[in-house]
Amino acid sequence: MLVLGLDSSTQSLTAVVLDAAAGRVLHQQQLVFDRDLPHHGTRHGVLPHPDPAIVHAPPLMWVEALDLMLARLGDAVDLARIAAIAGSAQQHGSVYLNGAFAERLAALRPDRPLAEQLAVTLARPTAPVWLDSSTSEDCRALEAALGGAAETQRITGSAAFERFTGPQIRRFARCEPAAWAATAQVRLVSSFLASILAGLPVGTDWGDASGTNLFDIERRCWHPPALQACGEGLAERLGEPVAPWTVLGPIHPALAARFGFARDCRIVAWTGDNPASSVGLGLVRDGHCALSLGTSDVLFAISAARPAMPPAGHVFLSPTGAYMALFCFANGSLAREAVRDEHRLDWAGFSAALARTPPGNAGRLMLPWFRPEIVPRVAVPGVVRANLSPGDADADCRAVVEAQFISMRLRAEAAGLAPALLHATGGAAQNPAILQVAADIFQCPVRRSRVTNTAALGAAIRAAHALRPEEGWDGLAARVVEPLLEPPIPPRRDTADIYRRLARQYAELEASELARRGG
Ligand code: ADP
Ligand code: XUL
Numbered sequence: 001m002l003v004l005g006l007d008s009s010t011q012s013l014t015a016v017v018l019d020a021a022a023g024r025v026l027h028q029q030q031l032v033f034d035r036d037l038p039h040h041g042t043r044h045g046v047l048p049h050p051d052p053a054i055v056h057a058p059p060l061m062w063v064e065a066l067d068l069m070l071a072r073l074g075d076a077v078d079l080a081r082i083a084a085i086a087g088s089a090q091q092h093g094s095v096y097l098n099g100a101f102a103e104r105l106a107a108l109r110p111d112r113p114l115a116e117q118l119a120v121t122l123a124r125p126t127a128p129v130w131l132d133s134s135t136s137e138d139c140r141a142l143e144a145a146l147g148g149a150a151e152t153q154r155i156t157g158s159a160a161f162e163r164f165t166g167p168q169i170r171r172f173a174r175c176e177p178a179a180w181a182a183t184a185q186v187r188l189v190s191s192f193l194a195s196i197l198a199g200l201p202v203g204t205d206w207g208d209a210s211g212t213n214l215f216d217i218e219r220r221c222w223h224p225p226a227l228q229a230c231g232e233g234l235a236e237r238l239g240e241p242v243a244p245w246t247v248l249g250p251i252h253p254a255l256a257a258r259f260g261f262a263r264d265c266r267i268v269a270w271t272g273d274n275p276a277s278s279v280g281l282g283l284v285r286d287g288h289c290a291l292s293l294g295t296s297d298v299l300f301a302i303s304a305a306r307p308a309m310p311p312a313g314h315v316f317l318s319p320t321g322a323y324m325a326l327f328c329f330a331n332g333s334l335a336r337e338a339v340r341d342e343h344r345l346d347w348a349g350f351s352a353a354l355a356r357t358p359p360g361n362a363g364r365l366m367l368p369w370f371r372p373e374i375v376p377r378v379a380v381p382g383v384v385r386a387n388l389s390p391g392d393a394d395a396d397c398r399a400v401v402e403a404q405f406i407s408m409r410l411r412a413e414a415a416g417l418a419p420a421l422l423h424a425t426g427g428a429a430q431n432p433a434i435l436q437v438a439a440d441i442f443q444c445p446v447r448r449s450r451v452t453n454t455a456a457l458g459a460a461i462r463a464a465h466a467l468r469p470e471e472g473w474d475g476l477a478a479r480v481v482e483p484l485l486e487p488p489i490p491p492r493r494d495t496a497d498i499y500r501r502l503a504r505q506y507a508e509l510e511a512s513e514l515a516r517r518g519g
Contacts (some may be wrong), residue, residue: 062116066193247266
């Protein structure tokens with residue numbers, strides 16, 4: 001049985017074809033939005049904007065990427081053998097569709113590009129994505145409507161966060177009432193792309209619904225007072241949420257004809273990239289922890305019982321039905337790239353700089369807020385350097401990486417997370433020098449998969465599981481994921497004290513900078 005997993009992330013679309021019976025990855029392919037679809041004008045997958053708080057992407061770019069990817073896959077794999085397709089997407093982003101969406105989807109023709117046919121269905125030409133931080137006012141209003149930040153977190157799994165879909169919808173309804181009135185459907189990136197494959201508007205899965213501030217994560221349904229606080233008639237516009245393992249139906253006949261899929265190829269609900277990655281990394285047991293170093297840096301852990309999280313953290317639902325404790329940092333790969341580019345280095349040069357500098361960087365510290373930060377909340381970007389000359393390229397490279405993992409370690413400690421092993425994924429996990437710093441700072445081994453995009457792999461595994469649930473998540477993790485894992489990178493034990501001290505210094509520097517900004 002062949003299955004296909006797709007991941008539409010911030011910067012790229014990745015496909016993984018898995019022979020589920022043999023437990024073997026047959027084919028992987030990636031499209032990079034900036035490089036392969038340059039006419040959309042994105043940089044790092046998003047549209048440049050003079051206000052750093054406003055970050056949108058063109059939904060038609062994602063559609064065009066899907067079209068192009070499926071066509072290219074057909075050149076490499078016999079798509080008639082694909083039994084099911086599941087997917088994942090960057091979390092939180094929202095797509096606004098007009099009354100023609102359902103009709104146009106049903107009437108898709110196999111002989112015309114998908115983006116061309118769906119262009120008329122957009123009620124808003126761009127989609128705000130997770131990097132957007134323009135909704136502080138809406139976050140406060142939502143929290144006030146739900147009885148405060150703590151109550152919002154209790155019900156929805158998170159306090160109100162700028163990038164979450166509910167506050168994003170509220171801002172749109174408030175600032176562009178006419179366009180909101182013309183919006184018949186709102187979908188997350190995941191459920192938008194799943195709708196195209198299934199040929200009808202489908203609901204958002206529980207994993208991505210947990211990133212909206214609109215979903216009651218215990219009852220597993222939309223929370224009516226949150227819907228009401230964010231937009232009139234939101235329940236109808238969002239559709240019912242679905243369990244992550246839902247088989248939505250067969251592929252749209254027009255897409256089957258366009259690309260050569262069998263008519264009975266099943267479409268499985270899509271989810272968020274982090275939930276999908278948890279499956280692709282084999283995190284199916286309580287306490288399993290991961291470090292995702294994509295555009296965002298994310299620390300997440302699987303938990304059978306609902307974890308208690310500090311205000312900066314989130315509780316999401318994973319594709320297995322377990323809980324995920326999660327912290328997301330906006331200054332991830334793009335901050336590392338900013339330092340790399342500032343010193344005119346490539347990744348090999350960046351890694352060499354890490355190798356030349358001592359753990360702890362002789363007390364040289366950076367607060368790496370190149371763009372608005374999520375954790376801690378930093379609205380106005382600004383990099384702070386302590387004992388660090390910006391001209392010192394080597395120390396600057398180490399400072400940005402140490403800052404990122406120390407910040408993560410501090411939040412992990414606040415949440416009572418003490419990982420015994422970290423699974424690493426995302427673009428920067430290709431870099432062993434960066435993973436060594438993570439191992440040293442967390443004082444635990446770090447292990448990565450030979451498949452770089454574990455969200456797409458996780459999507460493929462989810463497709464297999466939806467068709468044959470009897471093997472179970474444990475079985476699939478042992479048979480498919482485990483053989484792909486590389487040997488762990490061990491922590492250097494003699495760095496433990498150095499990083500204990502540096503973590504204290506970092507916390508003090510961060511607190512004083514936040515106090516200075518607040519004052
Ligand atoms: P996303 O899934 O969020 O679109 P990816 O997981 O594909 O992003 O990661 C893309 C990022 O990976 C790039 O922005 C780049 O900074 C980073 N990256 C790629 N190769 C390396 C490397 N060798 N060392 C460090 N970072 C890398
Ligand atoms: C998670 C988050 C990001 C996006 C993009 O809450 O905002 O990790 O999913 O990858």
